[in-house]
Amino acid sequence: MGGVTLKVDDLEVSLVFGGMSPEHAASRASFSFVYQELTAQNSGVALRNIYYVDLNNRITCRPFKQNALAEDYMRPSEPVDYAAAADMMSRDTGYLFNLLHGNYGEDGHVQGLANLLKLRGSFGPVLPASLAMSKVHMQRYVSGYQKIVKVPDTGVVTDSSKSPDTATLLGKFGGTKVVVKPNSLGASLFTECYTVTEAEVPRIIENLALISKYDERALVQAFVSGTEYSIGCVRLDNRVVALAAVRIDTARGFFGHKEKHRQGNVEEILVEEDRPVISQLKAMSCELFDDLGFAHMCRFDYIVTGCDDIYFLEANPIPGLMRNSIFPKMLKKSGMSIAQLIRHFSCQDAVKLHKRSVYDYSID
Incomplete structure (x- = not known):
């Protein structure tokens, strides 16, 4: 395990990215941007180890090296299985920041492993991760919990x-x-x-x-015609905070894969003023975040029709952190860097009260 010379107040952070998932490329792109942000001068963070999960679900751990490029960590080298890697992570002194998108990283699998092994990091609880990963079940939950919200047929x-x-x-x-x-x-x-x-x-x-x-x-x-909004929420100082809202404008009125990942197909516009429906979306998102027990961050997507009917689309518990992604824009508008976000998460986790797991009782 490696590291660098620390300033007194630097937070040690280790990054986990890649994954055996169709979203492997998205995770790599998130890692590249986060790596750039955290290695900037005076970020307040000192990288310690980088864990790359390859497409075979095996893990390479490399100590952070000054002047190394993000790409240098994106190839397997003597990879180990999850059991061996989990043992390394349990001994890692850095706060583990999870950048695994999709299958096995965002859906409860890694969250369960992290909770069992008491890994110190941003993995969060299993329930919200698993539920959010199923769009149809999350929609059913939201429409039952928030009566004013509709979901597409x-x-x-x-x-x-x-x-x-x-x-x-x-x-x-x-x-x-x-x-x-x-x-x-x-x-x-x-x-x-x-x-x-x-x-x-x-x-x-x-x-x-x-x-x-x-x-x-x-x-x-059923296609719902209207304006798409994204609402990001984070837990700061143990309270849920809504970040700046983003309005998503596309030429064909639809936000698909091409719009999301090809430049020039979408405008993601930060909403400057909270008109009533935006305030409603923010309040509702904070309620959902708290009720489901998201630990750190989540992005909620909605469509608002011309009559101000609200349709819930999905929740993203590990939102994309690529250079041009929505969530970093929200953070920047709210005056927060990636490094500051991770420091907040680490401080909160350090004082979190853990529930007891064992109770001794007799059975006749």
């Missing part, structure tokens, strides 16, 4: 259900626009908008088949 296609045919799709959605998306993948992978016509149905069915190779559930949702 949704059809769910599972491995065990019969894939919809032309007649079924035309019967339910004929002539209308729908959004087809995976239930549990991020980065808007395979997310596309269609008008349900006989000519388009084969493309819909083809996309559903593609999604089924990566996800147990595919969603066919």
